[in-house]
Amino acid sequence: MNCIMCDEFKKAENNPFLVYKLETGIVEMAWYQRFKGTALFICSKHVTELYQLPHDFMMKYLEEMALISEAVSKAFNSDKMNYELLSNGVPHLHWHLIPRHDGDSPQKGPIWWVPREEMYSDAVKPTEAELNEMVNKLRHELTIIVNKPESI
Numbered sequence: 365m366n367c368i369m370c371d372e373f374k375k376a377e378n379n380p381f382l383v384y385k386l387e388t389g390i391v392e393m394a395w396y397q398r399f400k401g402t403a404l405f406i407c408s409k410h411v412t413e414l415y416q417l418p419h420d421f422m423m424k425y426l427e428e429m430a431l432i433s434e435a436v437s438k439a440f441n442s443d444k445m446n447y448e449l450l451s452n453g454v455p456h457l458h459w460h461l462i463p464r465h466d467g468d469s470p471q472k473g474p475i476w477w478v479p480r481e482e483m484y485s486d487a488v489k490p491t492e493a494e495l496n497e498m499v500n501k502l503r504h505e506l507t508i509i510v511n512k513p514e515s516i
């Protein structure tokens with residue numbers, strides 16, 4: 365089976381986007397950063413729907429997602445968080461956790477209303493140093509919120 369989200373777990377140690385490992389998945393900075401600080405929370409199990417997870421695991425996955433969203437909000441000073449679990453393009457559960465700021469898009473609404481060419485433009489790609497800074501900021505907040513030593 366070919367799944368790019370499952371592959372993220374195999375390359376975990378050498379992945380510059382990797383922020384943190386939690387019980388039910390891994391946190392990474394998203395490769396698209398039109399909205400600075402956007403993070404992904406990739407489930408450690410290859411399923412496409414929340415209800416396919418064992419109940420206790422599902423509850424833990426949701427709890428960890430909420431904790432990560434708090435960390436993203438604090439790390440990137442959001443005015444509002446957006447939570448998206450789509451998995452249409454890649455059928456493996458992964459949350460998009462997006463820190464939103466007042467006036468960050470031409471019209472109020474989901475980030476996907478921004479044209480694709482702008483979302484994925486080279487102009488909004490972080491440099492290596494910017495990516496590193498984002499990873500460290502989010503890892504720092506997660507360490508406080510999850511209240512355990514850094515796991516990476």
Ligand SMILES: [Zn+2]
Pocket residue numbers: 367368369370371409410411455456
């Ligand atoms: Zn997968």
